[in-house]
Amino acid sequence: MLLRNSRVLLLLIIVLTFLHSALLAQTPSSPDQQPAESPQSSSQPSKGQTSPPPSEASPSPNQKAPSEDSQADNGVFVFKKEVEEVMLHATVADDKNHLVTNLDKSAFTVFENNQQQTITSFRHEDIPVAMGIVIDNSGSMREKREKVNRAALNLVRSSNPQDQVFVVNFNDEYYLDQPFTSDINKLREALEKVEARGGTALYDAIVASADYMKKNAKLQKKVLFVVTDGEDNASRESLEEAVRRLQEENGPTVYAIGLLGEEKARRARRALETIAQRSGGIAFLPRTLDEVDSISSNVAHDIRNQYTIGYKPTTPKSAGGYRAIHVEAKAKGYNKLVVRTRSGYYPGQEHGPS
16 A cells, blocks of 8 residues: 555656646746847848848858849849859940840850850840949030030930939049939039039049949949040040050940040040940040930930840959950841940959949
8 A cells, every 4th residue: 555655656746847847848038048139130232132031041151152143133123143254235236237136145156365255144124224424524615515414314314214323524623523313303403513614634534433433333234424525635544544444344334425626536536436445335426516415315225225245254353464355246137247345354353243
């Protein structure tokens, strides 16, 4: 009888111990013992970037993070590139100088330093642009600014509403009169800051604008729209240095309008054509001021109808040195196609966002 009572007592102790342990496991920890939770960040991803969905866990040190190309974008305009990819923005025209906008990836062949490259990404769509409007404000431009300003604003209106635009006015100095914005009223106010005095420091203004764009642009595609009526006579920088800055990796494409007149034409024409051609743009040399507005419409059409081509160079970027680029296009139904893009680049010089 005593033995039986002892066994019952032992069994009761075991049950009570189990129940006590279960109750302790369900009791909330004290505030000091709760795991810390990271507050949700209030900052939003910048334009041209995407955040991974909340369900995606961060990769462990032994896991490879997904590449940018594998992450979903916001469905609007995000253009992603891998770090080692060279990006080209190319315009294609036929033998009658009409834009050709119906080509696919197979139509293109890319050469770097005469070596054929493998195209790794390809797009033909209207993506937003980081654009700088760089306008001559020297004394000789006083009577021309009204029509030039109108053409510049029409260029902005004809562009993607998500473009980001800044304004630089220059004479013998350059002035950032409006940082990046998409507000047309702010851009108009900046263009109306006309002092029209002094000389023409075109190269300085281009170098400063390219540097500002490299440091502040949040969009991968970059353009400078430049209007001047004279030869550079006040810059500290040279034409060669201006071209080199434009040819840094992912530098801007330049569309230039020269309101030159015969007495200024030769050297100024050569400078504008060199700057534009090396960057993949066009130099326009209208005979009259009235042509400027239609030129700005042509520039907008050109920008909006480019192909974006990416490739990973066979020579590592760490090797340095200038890389010459040549792009060809062939397609049925066309006798000859001309591809306009940048003529080359200096690798490893681009520090802005991808």
